[in-house]
Amino acid sequence: MAAELTPAPEKRRRGRPVDTALGQRILSVTLQQLSALGYTKLEIESVAAAAACSKTTIYRRWGSKGQLVAAAIASGYQDGPAIDTGTLLDDLVEHTSGGHSLLALGNLPAVAWAATFEPEVASVLRESVLKAQDAAADALIARAIARGELPADADGRAILHAALGLGLYRRYISEDEGLPEQTLRQVLAALIDAPPRVLPAGS
Structure with a gap:
């Protein structure tokens, strides 16, 4: 489970543990x-x-409603071991459908998920969840490029984000259902076969 988001260590030294x-x-x-x-x-x-507990206890730990809500949402995000199935397609399927991605938060009802669009909530989630998710995906993509599964200028994050966006759209906007694994595989396979490319600086 993701670590509880709390104040910086130097602030925690004061008062009770x-x-x-x-x-x-x-x-x-x-x-x-x-x-x-x-x-x-x-x-x-x-x-x-x-x-x-008291309001003071909550504000002492999280500082604001936005930070508290972000921490609560992040607490449902499951970290996991590094993924290496041997193929990029299987790596990405596991990454996007398991506890490693925001699709794992699809058990939240829409009214709760909507909180992720609040600026402060989104900012905290970027630091606590999205950076870790993108870093893990970058490792999968780098390995795939080294194995020759993707060209060196493939935009791996665009591949990942396209799959995540489709899953979230299906869950919360279009059909109120999850993204079937077979559909996810077809989408990812197509993106791997003809990957988007990283645009040159200034494009």
């Missing part, structure tokens, strides 16, 4: 209320009451 169980309870309550009410209607006071 961080209560991990309380932190997880707060994040769980936040997800429950976010899924029921959405970002706009979610209130820190209500989260604190349900988690049996």
Whole structure:
């Protein structure tokens, strides 16, 4: 599970040690209320009451509602071992359909997922989830280029993001369902066969 997002270490040294169980309870309550009410209607006071803690405790740990909601969403993101199946197609299928990608957060109801478009929430998620996801994907792409599966100027992130975008569109906008693995495989295979290329600087 993704690490709980907390203040910087130098700030945590003051006062009582961080209560991990309380932190997880707060994040769980936040997800429950976010899924029921959405970002706009979610209130820190209500989260604190349900988690049996004070508002001050929440603000001390996360600083704002946006940071709290981002931490709650990120807590559902599962890190995993490095992927190396032997082929880029299988690597990307596992990467995009497993706990390594934002598609794994597709169990969130739409009202909760919409919070990811809030600027502060999106900013925190970029740091806590998306950078790690992109770094893992970059490693898969670099290995595929070294094996000759892709040309050196292939835009690996565009391949990944196209698959993720399709999955999220299917789940939240178009058909309210997940992306079948066979469809995901067909899309990724087509992108690998004719990959987008990294554009020259200034293009």
